[in-house]
Structures are given as C-alpha cells and as structure tokens.
Amino acid sequence: MEIKKNIDLKDYLTMKIGGKAAYLVDITNKNDVVDVMNWVEEHQMKFFVLGGGSNTLAKDEGFDGIIIHNMIKGIEKTDEDSISATYRVGAGEVLDHFIHFTIQHDLSGMEAMSMIPGTIGATPVQNVGAYGQEIADTFVELTAYDTLTKAFVTLSKKDLHFSYRNSVLKHEAWGRYIICDVTVRLHKSSPKPPFYAQVQQLLDKQHVRDYTPQVIREAVIQIRTNKLPDPHLIPNSGSFFKNSVITTDQLNELNKEFPDLKGFVVDEKHVKISTGWLIDQSGLKGQKIGHMRVHDKNALVLTNVDAQSYHDLASAREIIKAKVFERFGITIEQEVLEIA
Numbered sequence: 373m374e375i376k377k378n379i380d381l382k383d384y385l386t387m388k389i390g391g392k393a394a395y396l397v398d399i400t401n402k403n404d405v406v407d408v409m410n411w412v413e414e415h416q417m418k419f420f421v422l423g424g425g426s427n428t429l430a431k432d433e434g435f436d437g438i439i440i441h442n443m444i445k446g447i448e449k450t451d452e453d454s455i456s457a458t459y460r461v462g463a464g465e466v467l468d469h470f471i472h473f474t475i476q477h478d479l480s481g482m483e484a485m486s487m488i489p490g491t492i493g494a495t496p497v498q499n500v501g502a503y504g505q506e507i508a509d510t511f512v513e514l515t516a517y518d519t520l521t522k523a524f525v526t527l528s529k530k531d532l533h534f535s536y537r538n539s540v541l542k543h544e545a546w547g548r549y550i551i552c553d554v555t556v557r558l559h560k561s562s563p564k565p566p567f568y569a570q571v572q573q574l575l576d577k578q579h580v581r582d583y584t585p586q587v588i589r590e591a592v593i594q595i596r597t598n599k600l601p602d603p604h605l606i607p608n609s610g611s612f613f614k615n616s617v618i619t620t621d622q623l624n625e626l627n628k629e630f631p632d633l634k635g636f637v638v639d640e641k642h643v644k645i646s647t648g649w650l651i652d653q654s655g656l657k658g659q660k661i662g663h664m665r666v667h668d669k670n671a672l673v674l675t676n677v678d679a680q681s682y683h684d685l686a687s688a689r690e691i692i693k694a695k696v697f698e699r700f701g702i703t704i705e706q707e708v709l710e711i712a
C-alpha cells in the first residue's frame with residue numbers, strides 16, 4: 373500500500389475539476405483498509421472514500437486529508453439455486469463491467485442499469501438506478517469497515533433504508549463506512565415486461581419480442597448514448613441538480629401560468645417537479661454559461677466545456693440557480709456530492 377502525496381483530484385473525478393489532495397491511497401483488499409485507517413488515526417487525518425468519481429466534485433482548495441481510492445476487485449459466486457445466482461462483488465469493480473458479466477451469464481436484474489458510470493461499491497450510497505431498476509432490487513448485503521466501531525460489519529437491505537436515489541449512506545451514515553464488497557442476487561429467468569416506457573417503445577420499434585437481458589441492455593445503451601454525454605469525452609457528473617420538491621399550493625399557483633408543469637406526489641402537502649424542465653423553461657438548455665454548458669438533451673446535466681476550476685463551475689451553477697429562481701421563484705439544489 374503506497375500513500376501518494378499531492379495528487380490532482382481532477383484526474384480522479386469525471387467533471388475534471390478540483391485542486392489537490394494532500395494524500396491518496398489505492399486500496400485493493402480489506403487489509404489495506406485496516407492499514408490505512410490505522411495511518412489515519414496515527415496522523416489524525418481526514419479521509420474520503422472515492423470510487424469512480426462520477427458523482428463527486430472537489431473544490432479548488434482540494435482536500436487536506438487522504439483520499440481512499442477503492443480498487444477492491446473480484447467477482448465470486450456465493451450461492452446458486454434453480455432460479456437465482458448470488459455474487460459477492462468487490463466494491464472497486466466497475467459497475468458496467470459487472471453488468472456485462474451478468475449478461476454473459478444470462479442473468480437478469482441489473483441490465484437496465486447498463487452504462488451508469490462508477491463502481492459497484494458506490495451503488496448502495498444513493499441507491500443507484502435507471503430505466504426501472506435500482507440496486508435495491510437485487511441487493512442482498514454489503515461488507516464494510518465501520519470507521520466508528522473500527523470493525524468490519526455486514527449491512528443488509530433493512531439496515532440501509534433504501535428509497536428513491538437514497539439510503540442512510542447518503543445521509544446520517546455518510547462517510548462512516550468503507551464499503552469493501554456488495555452482494556447481489558440475479559435471476560435466471562428473462563426480464564419481464566412492463567419495461568420502462570422509453571425502453572418498451574424502442575423494443576417495439578425494433579420488433580423485439582424475445583426479452584433477454586442482452587436486448588434490454590442494448591436498448592438502454594442506445595437510449596443513454598443519445599441522451600447523456602459520455603464522461604470520457606465530455607466531462608460531467610451526470611444529473612447535477614436534484615429534482616425539486618415544492619408545496620402543492622406552489623404547484624397550483626405555477627400551473628396557472630405553466631399548465632404543462634407536472635407534479636409527482638411526495639406527501640399530502642408536497643410534490644416533486646422536474647428541475648430539468650425548470651432549467652429548460654428558463655431558456656438555458658444547451659446554453660454555454662461561462663466555461664460550462666447545460667446539456668442540450670438533458671438540462672439536469674452540466675458539462676465542463678473548458679472550465680479550469682471549481683470557481684468556474686460554481687459561477688455557472690449560481691447563474692443557473694438565479695435564472696430559475698427569477699422565472700419560477702424556486703431554489704434548485706445541487707445533487708452531486710463534494711469532497712469534504
């Protein structure tokens with residue numbers, strides 16, 4: 373285990389922005405986790421666990437601590453019966469590589485999550501998902517190092533309180549656990565309709581009736597390729613803003629002027645509305661704002677055109693927030709987490 377010094381964080385983040393980390397270590401097994409946490413304690417150092425950096429930003433001042441870069445690999449079958457196969461997957465495995473592996477083994481359950489960037493270890497943090505599937509559907513348990521109790525623990529689905537793009541790991545337990553592996557149960561049966569509307573439409577257009585994990589994966593890849601910028605080519609962090617929660621009264625008021633604005637019930641008094649729609653209706657979709665651009669196919673995504681600093685990103689973010697507020701009186705919020 374080599375502790376590197378003075379590392380450019382932008383090389384580890386898909387937004388390609390951010391200052392330097394004082395230290396960074398690649399961890400490849402559980403012993404490394406114990407060793408690095410002993411080092412952290414000895415040096416009274418802050419730490420931050422990083423996977424693929426596709427949902428994380430760093431400020432220009434960087435991070436005055438150690439980045440624990442999770443590179444724990446390995447795919448191991450732990451159980452199998454006539455209907456399912458269970459795998460324990462190293463947290464540092466690339467999610468899409470593992471999904472490709474499941475397809476090769478004709479297993480279903482994660483195919484609609486194809487092409488989501490990042491590592492499998494990060495998936496439970498925000499209950500990653502897309503096109504009708506989320507990690508909670510196949511998740512069995514995870515092994516993590518609990519930095520509070522200084523012991524390895526097993527956390528089950530019940531412990532994580534998964535909800536839409538959310539779990540305890542994103543809130544009260546954020547930064548507490550270093551996830552080492554994630555266990556998922558995949559199905560031997562074919563994926564069954566109803567599929568997500570856009571996926572079904574594409575399958576119908578292609579006259580596909582034999583629904584295999586492979587055809588669903590191909591459909592999802594086709595849809596995503598058309599809608600989302602590839603972070604390898606155009607730096608970005610996926611959905612930059614959260615969808616917005618407003619009161620039902622606010623929605624009723626807004627609907628007088630914007631009858632197209634739809635609300636999805638959150639509770640008796642609140643609805644969730646599309647922040648992408650708000651940004652689009654503020655005239656910002658596809659627009660270059662300073663050194664950043666609102667993606668032309670998905671206004672929730674902010675891409676880095678030629679920004680050199682977090683400051684460039686923050687300036688564009690504040691302009692977008694101000695324009696949306698000016699038009700709708702709604703304060704939109706950033707979704708992407710920051711190293712702190």
Ligand SMILES: Cc1cc2nc3c(=O)[nH]c(=O)nc-3n(C[C@H](O)[C@H](O)[C@H](O)COP(=O)(O)OP(=O)(O)OC[C@H]3O[C@@H](n4cnc5c(N)ncnc54)[C@H](O)[C@@H]3O)c2cc1C
Binds near residue numbers: 497502550551
């Ligand atoms: C183009 C694009 C499209 C995207 N589409 C989707 C989508 O459709 N659906 C979706 O849900 N997300 C999407 N995302 C967001 C992102 O891919 C996911 O959030 C993904 O899980 C992040 O994985 P990562 O390894 O890059 O995590 P990182 O950015 O490295 O980390 C994210 C968070 O998880 C924590 N973390 C990471 N690994 C561990 C670990 N081993 N132990 C403990 N904590 C850890 C980090 O501390 C951080 O808080 C997209 C992003 C991009 C750039």
